[in-house]
Amino acid sequence: MSGQQSTAASTSIVWFRDDLRLADNPALHAALERGGPVLCLFVLDEQSPGVRPLGGAAKWWLHHSLASLGERLRERGAQLVLRRGPAEKVVQQTVQDADASAIFWNRRYAGPEREIDTALKQELRARGVEVASFAASLLFEPWTVRTGAGTPYSVFTPFWRACQSLPAPREPLAEPTEIRGAKHRVASDALDDWRLLPHTPDWAGGLRETWQPGEPAARERLEQFLTNDLADYDRARDEPAAGATSLLSPRLRWGELSPHTVWHETLAVAEPAASTHRFLSELGWREFAWHTLFHSPDLANQNWRREFDAFPWPPLDEQALSAWQHGRTGVALVDAGMRELWHTGTMHNRVRMVVASLLTKNLLIDWRHGEQWFWDTLVDADAASNPFNWQWVAGSGADAAPYFRIFNPELQAKKFDPHGEYISRWTAGQLASAPIVDLRASRGAALNAYDVVKRSK
Known part of the structure; x- marks a missing residue:
């Protein structure tokens, strides 16, 4: 396929990963800006070397978050294609099936996933496919935060101080109201066939009582926290019975909210500076964890010290x-x-x-x-x-x-x-x-x- 073909008629693929949202999704935004039909893809990869299979609770969340995302995409005119297998192989096959001339995704930072993405960029570009990746799940890219000696930070306080000396996190992108889907449907797995939900036994009753995965519920929870709980965050966050924590960690983990959205909406609320500072520093701690993993990919298996x-x-x-x-x-x-x-x-x-x-x-x-x-x-x-x-x-x-x-x-x-x-x-x-x-x-x-x-x- 020629990289010179008209973008107005050619299909773009948006490969969703840990960014299961429509608002502030730079990869989706880039595909829409390019013009032409858009095919949305999610790959369940449990086979690529080094990729860690999801735990049981994570699979439960993923099922419901994908169901929500698929419904929201359908409402706007697009299809969410679900495919399972080694991502490098599956993505290339989907590009071929969709006759796509471009693919966009938001960056990942764990070692095995970075290797997959790098290989795909090289292979697809060699075939004339436009490929672009974007910063979406972190406020600061790991390679942009370095000590004066050019080494990664190993202590949080100077790390976070260095982050705050960088240009402020960008403003979040608007949620699209319409997405022009591909003209012909591409084969997709059925979500239920992935069997992400527990069956024998069904141990997820408490999860169903506690959570409603998906971007709309994530947005609602952010608004509730900023309105009702942020003011007491610095005082009550350490009291487990107080209910003062944000409950946003799974929303950020699955990308139902972007950290940019959380950052800017928090700053827009006139609450005590101590609580705002403390809550944003928790976003900083999340950044520090990813910064550390980026430089130490074996963090789950090897002592950092x-x-x-x-x-x-x-x-x-x-x-x-x-x-x-x-x-x-x-x-x-x-x-x-x-x-x-x-x-x-x-x-x-x-x-x-x-x-x-x-x-x-x-x-x-x-x-x-x-x-x-x-x-x-x-x-x-x-x-x-x-x-x-x-x-x-x-x-x-x-x-x-x-x-x-x-x-x-x-x-x-x-x-x-x-x-x-x-x-x-x-x-x-x-x-x-x-x-x-x-x-x-x-x-x-x-x-x-x-x-x-x-x-x-």
Whole structure:
């Protein structure tokens, strides 16, 4: 196919990935600006080397978010084509099937996905296909934020200060009201055939009670947060019973909202500066996680601080791990958090730190076991934030909490859930008869184990 053919008559493909939205979607915007028919594509890739298969909760969210996106595209005149398989092969086949002369996508930053995208750009351009990628899921591209020495940042505060010295995040793009679809339909899988939803057993009842995936619900939640909760964010964000958190993390993870939209709409609200600053710094923490993954693609498997390779993890205690996973440790705040996670697919951030600390420092279970459990049960687990935050708590990550900072779950409960509202909500008094671990003794054992790491430096 000739790269010189008329763009007015030729089809453009928009390849959706972690950007399941119409508003502020630069790839979609570019296709519409180009003119001509537009075919929208989503590829479920669980086969390409290095690509991590989604966890169960993530698959549940993806199913419903794709259903919402497909309906919204149909309303505007476009088809969402669903295809499954290795992305490099599937995308090339779709370009051929649609007789497309251009393809647009928004950039991804994990290592395997970047390799796929780079190869596709080369192969498609060699065939005369126009290919362009855009910044959409981060406020600042990872390669644009460097220390004075030209190296990646390893500490959050100077990283975020450097980000804020760069040009401000661009204004979000408007949502299209009409999309000219391709003249002939291209074969698509049926969403139900992907079997992303759990069946035997159907464990997703709590997810259905808690969430409505899709861009319209994401927009509604952002408006509710900015109107009702932002003012108290700085004061109440650490209290799990307060309901002051944004609940936007799965919306950002799946790209139902862009960070640019969240950024600018937050700044447009006249709320206390402390709360606005604190909330936007949480977007910055998300940026820092992706910045770290970009430069350390093996973040989910390897200690970022390689001296932690010497940490003497004992043989895995399967019973202790199972008790932690299912909220049966006998430690009230931890069990409440793990039960909240199983029911809703999410967990309050303060409690996430507490449950991760208990696993890695009191139970002395390798952080990778916890990271994998969260990967399977969180609706907001992504390739950067999930391992990044686990390594932060474990002490092995970038800007990590010092290893000797071991969260005491009893003191954390007294400070942040003083009336026991959160614990009562999720345990209803049903706790194991006694904790499975002595918090004081296990703290000492953890510090002794860390001495091995210190001696290895």
